[in-house]
Amino acid sequence: MTNSSxxxxxxxxxLSASLARQCxxxxxxxxxxxxxxxKLKDLVKQTGAQAYACDATDPSAVEKLFSALKATPxxxxxxxxxxxxGPFLELDGGEVRKTLLVTAYGGFLVAQAALARMVARGSxxxxxxxxxxxxxxxxQSAPFAMGKFGLRGLAQSMARELQPxxxxxxxFVIDGGIRQQSDPRGPQRGxxxxxxxxxxxxxxxxxxxxxxxxxxxEVELRPWVETF
Amino acid sequence: MTNSSxxxxxxxxxLSASLARQCxxxxxxxxxxxxxxxKLKDLVKQTGAQAYACDATDPSAVEKLFSALKATPxxxxxxxxxxxxGPFLELDGGEVRKTLLVTAYGGFLVAQAALARMVARGSxxxxxxxxxxxxxxxxQSAPFAMGKFGLRGLAQSMARELQPxxxxxxxFVIDGGIRQQSDPRGPQRGxxxxxxxxxxxxxxxxxxxxxxxxxxxEVELRPWVETF
Amino acid sequence: MTNSSxxxxxxxxxLSASLARQCxxxxxxxxxxxxxxxKLKDLVKQTGAQAYACDATDPSAVEKLFSALKATPxxxxxxxxxxxxGPFLELDGGEVRKTLLVTAYGGFLVAQAALARMVARGSxxxxxxxxxxxxxxxxQSAPFAMGKFGLRGLAQSMARELQPxxxxxxxFVIDGGIRQQSDPRGPQRGxxxxxxxxxxxxxxxxxxxxxxxxxxxEVELRPWVETF
Amino acid sequence: MTNSSxxxxxxxxxLSASLARQCxxxxxxxxxxxxxxxKLKDLVKQTGAQAYACDATDPSAVEKLFSALKATPxxxxxxxxxxxxGPFLELDGGEVRKTLLVTAYGGFLVAQAALARMVARGSxxxxxxxxxxxxxxxxQSAPFAMGKFGLRGLAQSMARELQPxxxxxxxFVIDGGIRQQSDPRGPQRGxxxxxxxxxxxxxxxxxxxxxxxxxxxEVELRPWVETF
Numbered sequence: 031m032t033n034s035s036x037x038x039x040x041x042x043x044x045l046s047a048s049l050a051r052q053c054x055x056x057x058x059x060x061x062x063x064x065x066x067x068x069k070l071k072d073l074v075k076q077t078g079a080q081a082y083a084c085d086a087t088d089p090s091a092v093e094k095l096f097s098a099l100k101a102t103p104x105x106x107x108x109x110x111x112x113x114x115x116g117p118f119l120e121l122d123g124g125e126v127r128k129t130l131l132v133t134a135y136g137g138f139l140v141a142q143a144a145l146a147r148m149v150a151r152g153s154x155x156x157x158x159x160x161x162x163x164x165x166x167x168x169x170q171s172a173p174f175a176m177g178k179f180g181l182r183g184l185a186q187s188m189a190r191e192l193q194p195x196x197x198x199x200x201x202f203v204i205d206g207g208i209r210q211q212s213d214p215r216g217p218q219r220g221x222x223x224x225x226x227x228x229x230x231x232x233x234x235x236x237x238x239x240x241x242x243x244x245x246x247x248e249v250e251l252r253p254w255v256e257t258f
Numbered sequence: 259m260t261n262s263s264x265x266x267x268x269x270x271x272x273l274s275a276s277l278a279r280q281c282x283x284x285x286x287x288x289x290x291x292x293x294x295x296x297k298l299k300d301l302v303k304q305t306g307a308q309a310y311a312c313d314a315t316d317p318s319a320v321e322k323l324f325s326a327l328k329a330t331p332x333x334x335x336x337x338x339x340x341x342x343x344g345p346f347l348e349l350d351g352g353e354v355r356k357t358l359l360v361t362a363y364g365g366f367l368v369a370q371a372a373l374a375r376m377v378a379r380g381s382x383x384x385x386x387x388x389x390x391x392x393x394x395x396x397x398q399s400a401p402f403a404m405g406k407f408g409l410r411g412l413a414q415s416m417a418r419e420l421q422p423x424x425x426x427x428x429x430f431v432i433d434g435g436i437r438q439q440s441d442p443r444g445p446q447r448g449x450x451x452x453x454x455x456x457x458x459x460x461x462x463x464x465x466x467x468x469x470x471x472x473x474x475x476e477v478e479l480r481p482w483v484e485t486f
Numbered sequence: 487m488t489n490s491s492x493x494x495x496x497x498x499x500x501l502s503a504s505l506a507r508q509c510x511x512x513x514x515x516x517x518x519x520x521x522x523x524x525k526l527k528d529l530v531k532q533t534g535a536q537a538y539a540c541d542a543t544d545p546s547a548v549e550k551l552f553s554a555l556k557a558t559p560x561x562x563x564x565x566x567x568x569x570x571x572g573p574f575l576e577l578d579g580g581e582v583r584k585t586l587l588v589t590a591y592g593g594f595l596v597a598q599a600a601l602a603r604m605v606a607r608g609s610x611x612x613x614x615x616x617x618x619x620x621x622x623x624x625x626q627s628a629p630f631a632m633g634k635f636g637l638r639g640l641a642q643s644m645a646r647e648l649q650p651x652x653x654x655x656x657x658f659v660i661d662g663g664i665r666q667q668s669d670p671r672g673p674q675r676g677x678x679x680x681x682x683x684x685x686x687x688x689x690x691x692x693x694x695x696x697x698x699x700x701x702x703x704e705v706e707l708r709p710w711v712e713t714f
Numbered sequence: 715m716t717n718s719s720x721x722x723x724x725x726x727x728x729l730s731a732s733l734a735r736q737c738x739x740x741x742x743x744x745x746x747x748x749x750x751x752x753k754l755k756d757l758v759k760q761t762g763a764q765a766y767a768c769d770a771t772d773p774s775a776v777e778k779l780f781s782a783l784k785a786t787p788x789x790x791x792x793x794x795x796x797x798x799x800g801p802f803l804e805l806d807g808g809e810v811r812k813t814l815l816v817t818a819y820g821g822f823l824v825a826q827a828a829l830a831r832m833v834a835r836g837s838x839x840x841x842x843x844x845x846x847x848x849x850x851x852x853x854q855s856a857p858f859a860m861g862k863f864g865l866r867g868l869a870q871s872m873a874r875e876l877q878p879x880x881x882x883x884x885x886f887v888i889d890g891g892i893r894q895q896s897d898p899r900g901p902q903r904g905x906x907x908x909x910x911x912x913x914x915x916x917x918x919x920x921x922x923x924x925x926x927x928x929x930x931x932e933v934e935l936r937p938w939v940e941t942f
Contacts, residue, residue: 089351118419119374123317126366130358134404138354146347167414175411176362183407186395191346193938209927222927229928236920241913242938243893243906249933254877254926421710437699450699457697464692470710471665471678472685477705482649482698545807574875575830579773582822586814590860594810602803623870632818635867639859642851647802 031239032057035101039063039086039140040109041070044208045159048231049107050077056235061103063095086110086136092143102147102154105238108137108181109159113174126173133177137184145188148197155198155238158185162205162258189247198245200237204230205252223255259467260285263329267291267314267368268337269298272436273387276459277335278305284463289331291323314338314364320371330375330382333466336365336409337387341402354401361405365412373416376425383426383466386413390433390486417475426473428465432458433480451483487695488513491557495519495542495596496565497526500664501615504687505563506533512691517559519551542566542592548599558603558610561694564593564637565615569630582629589633593640601644604653611654611694614641618661618714645703654701656693660686661708679711715923716741719785723747723770723824724793725754728892729843732915733791734761740919745787747779770794770820776827786831786838789922792821792865793843797858810857817861821868829872832881839882839922842869846889846942873931882929884921888914889936907939 036053038046041062050073053060060079062070067081074081084095086108112132114125141156148154162168164182167175185201192199209216209224216224230251237246252258264281266274269290278301281288288307290298295309302309312323314336340360342353369384376382390396392410395403413429420427437444437452444452458479465474480486492509494502497518506529509516516535518526523537530537540551542564568588570581597612604610618624620638623631641657648655665672665680672680686707693702708714720737722730725746734757737744744763746754751765758765768779770792796816798809825840832838846852848866851859869885876883893900893908900908914935921930936942 118416119370119377121366121370123367123370127359127363130363130408131355134408135355135358138349138400138404139351142347142349142351149347163411167411167416167418169415169419172366172412172415172419175415176366176408177411179411180358180362180404180408183391183395183403183405184400187397187400187403188346188395190395190942191397191400193940196938198938222925224927226925226927229925233920233924233928233930236917240917241906241910243908243910244913244917244935245938246917247934247936247942250931251928252931254880254882254929256877258874258931418714421712424710426710450697452699454697454699457700461692461696461700461702464689468689469678469682469685471680471682472689472707473710474689475706475708475714478703479700480703482652482654482701484649486646486703574872575826575833577822577826579823579826583815583819586819586864587811590864591811591814594805594856594860595807598803598805598807605803619867623867623872623874625871625875628822628868628871628875631867631871632822632864633867636814636818636860636864639847639851639861639863640856643853643856643859644802644851646851647853647856 034104035059035061036105036107037061037063037099037103037144038107038109039084041073044210045227045230046107046109047073048227049234050079052228052231052235053105054078058105059101061099086140087131089139092139096143096147102151103144104153105155106140106144107157107159107234108140110136111161111174111177113171113177115171115174117170118172121173126176129173129177130180133174134180134184137181141184141188145192145197149195153196155200156188157200157202157234157237160201160203162203164201164203186247193245196242198238198240198242200246201248202234203248203250205250205258206256219253220255223253225251225253262332263287263289264333264335265289265291265327265331265372266335266337267312269301272438273455273458274335274337275301276455277462278307280459280463281333282306286333287329289327314368315359317367320367324371324375330379331372332381333383334368334372335385335387335462336368338364339389339402339405341399341405343399343402345398346400349401354404357401357405358408361402362408362412365409369412369416373420373425377423381424383428384416385428385430385462385465388429388431390431392429392431414475421473424470426466426468426470428474429476430462431476431478433478433486434484447481448483451481453479453481490560491515491517492561492563493517493519493555493559493600494563494565495540497529500666501683501686502563502565503529504683505690506535508687508691509561510534514561515557517555542596543587545595548595552599552603558607559600560609561611562596562600563613563615563690564596566592567617567630567633569627569633571627571630573626574628577629582632585629585633586636589630590636590640593637597640597644601648601653605651609652611656612644613656613658613690613693616657616659618659620657620659642703649701652698654694654696654698656702657704658690659704659706661706661714662712675709676711679709681707681709718788719743719745720789720791721745721747721783721787721828722791722793723768725757728894729911729914730791730793731757732911733918734763736915736919737789738762742789743785745783770824771815773823776823780827780831786835787828788837789839790824790828791841791843791918792824794820795845795858795861797855797861799855799858801854802856805857813857813861814864817858818864818868821865825868825872829876829881833879837880839884840872841884841886841918841921844885844887846887848885848887870931877929880926882922882924882926884930885932886918887932887934889934889942890940903937904939907937909935909937
């Protein structure tokens with residue numbers, strides 16, 4: 031995958047950092063986008079990536095991001111999500127709206143900007159990071175279900191429309207917590223009880239490399255011990 | 259169902275008018291909400307309903323609507339949707355945002371205002387009108403899929419949280435075109451080839467009347483000749 | 487529904503008895519089929535039904551049943567199921583096979599015999615009783631999941647093929663325990679915590695009566711307090 | 715994966731042959747099982763595999779197969795399926811029964827025999843090959859839908875029960891035709907319009923190698939140009 035490039039939107043620690051490292055290790059040029067690029071310094075150093083500040087819910091910011099990229103990315107991953115939780119009656123309307131816009135609408139904006147370039151070139155992969163909430167609406171979590179169900183609808187619709195144009199669209203149902211060093215649940219989940227970001231990233235990369243005669247649109251990933 | 263009341267949001271012709279008539283015929287007080295109430299004159303005359311102007315995506319307008327109601331509704335139906343269609347690259351970002359807000363976010367606002375009153379009383383039904391796009395993302399229709407998938411996530415999450423509080427939450431997958439006199443597809447679909455609004459409304463009313471030991475969360479409705 | 491007739495396969499107590507009573511009350515002639523008809527005496531007396539002994543997994547027994555019916559049934563419900571549970575390694579192969587044959591294969595045999603008559607007449611309803619296991623494979627319950635998933639595949643395939651021939655095919659996901667007087671879980675589930683058979687039957691009858699412009703293929707039913 | 719071994723049940727040409735070659739290339743010992751082992755001669759020569767005659771629907775034959783294996787397999791794939799198609803009323807009952815037994819019941823028998831050995835050792839992968847019919851019941855194809863839905867129910871139930879015992883259970887939805895040299899549809903589907911068996915096998919092997927913190931239970935694979 032030398033001479034190819036990746037753009038990871040919603041970059042921080044965890045999955046996005048693993049993706050950046052594995053893309054860089056595979057010889058890809060890496061671009062990272064996040065609202066706050068300060069937190070990306072170490073990752074930029076490790077991977078030689080370019081970092082771009084971008085609010086994915088702002089159409090002009092998204093367009094500016096893509097205009098600034100040195101190359102049309104071959105591989106774009108949309109990770110951002112936002113969520114507000116709690117008893118339904120206590121949810122704040124503005125936060126619910128933000129959840130929808132960050133989790134789903136931003137996915138549309140990034141997808142459209144990416145595809146304008148990919149379709150012109152005739153190839154590319156566009157992957158969306160989902161969650162348990164993408165396929166199951168949990169109590170006290172209606173806003174996140176709205177956003178993640180919506181993102182899945184976007185990904186499925188795009189797959190139907192754009193795969194025949196040689197654009198690989200995939201949706202990942204990450205069904206469990208991703209391990210973070212700061213997460214207090216880690217130890218109590220036991221060995222390998224939370225998803226290792228590197229392990230998830232390996233499946234993203236595998237799916238990016240699939241031959242187009244056998245493309246995956248959707249895949250589920252969860253820890254061996256996860257209840258589902 | 260005498261002494262009970264219904265609120266139909268997104269009222270116009272078609273399904274909402276059939277619902278209004280059947281609720282009125284069953285002895286319920288009926289309230290209708292729509293952005294434009296001028297079109298509701300005939301329906302108001304037929305059903306004795308009260309009509310209220312309301313933009314369901316505006317939190318203060320939704321709150322004002324509920325404050326104006328003469329009684330806490332026993333039965334609330336959220337119908338509004340908006341859609342923009344077309345090749346993915348030609349979609350207008352503002353229209354996509356509006357699709358999400360009308361189709362999904364407005365459902366949240368109405369649900370929250372309704373539930374604040376229903377939970378206080380300890381009972382109520384809250385139904386959401388979905389579409390084929392609620393469960394299948396079609397090509398050239400990503401925005402509607404985003405909105406309708408999102409609405410379904412809302413309904414499922416609310417069912418899990420609120421049914422144990424005696425609030426019946428249901429989601430209807432209307433998988434086909436609803437017959438309208440003006441629809442040119444009607445004749446070519448053949449006899450009963452499009453959903454009759456009265457027939458759909460009968461199933462809504464049946465589900466509203468279900469005993470709580472056997473509540474439906476989701477039901478599909480489609481014409482006998484529909485391909486699916 | 488006078489002058490019409492119903493056949494309930496897998497008749498005993500519970501849902502099938504409620505269906506028989508409601509069909510009889512609606513003026514339908516009722517036929518009941520079960521492996522053991524002795525247990526049907528009271529129900530026969532209450533409903534004026536004819537009872538037929540039939541092993542639904544035996545093609546010739548199914549054919550004999552339909553030949554013995556006084557009229558082509560307008561409404562056929564397939565209820566039988568069998569299950570073996572337990573740790574996967576302890577499951578008995580013969581019991582697993584029986585689970586598949588009773589739960590799914592018998593559904594095929596009854597459906598085919600019913601349809602041969604319904605298609606000739608040009609109308610009819612054929613309904614299948616599913617369970618939580620129809621859409622979710624639980625641990626320690628693989629055989630039942632195999633059977634009920636299989637029955638759902640049958641029902642969906644038949645809906646696609648036969649609804650355009652005016653045969654209404656529907657599948658019911660009964661997601662929870664059906665109340666039986668002998669069931670020790672009843673009291674601990676609290677008020678209306680298990681599905682009342684009469685309540686389920688009302689939804690079956692409603693769906694049987696639907697206008698063909700708005701047919702339901704699948705509907706879920708569960709108690710208001712059920713976790714799902 | 716040196717010193718590990720694979721068993722491919724339902725071996726012939728196509729996917730199973732690709733799996734055998736990729737397993738052998740990765741250093742695994744390969745065992746092949748099929749009703750008719752004569753057709754496996756070339757594959758045996760290419761891969762150094764052992765071939766075993768086995769009717770997967772016969773419990774004693776399955777047990778005999780596992781007893782004959784030189785090692786407990788680390789990786790077992792269940793491929794067999796059988797199908798009868800046609801207008802519902804013309805389906806032969808015996809063929810429908812065979813479809814269920816080969817497609818679903820054989821999967822149970824092989825899974826149980828494999829797991830008895832894998833659980834004792836404490837690890838293993840057990841993968842099931844599904845089809846479009848695993849998740850969608852097509853007209854004129856009820857028997858295959860029954861069998862493949864049933865197999866999916868088995869796989870899901872096993873995943874819930876056995877993944878916490880370190881047994882990786884996965885289900886593959888192969889949504890499209892697998893290319894075969896003899897298939898007349900090949901050319902008309904265009905470049906990469908049918909699934910390449912080697913491409914499918916690569917995803918099976920990737921999923922077999924996944925870290926257990928991020929296991930896939932289900933994945934879809936289809937050609938880029940496939941309508942879905």
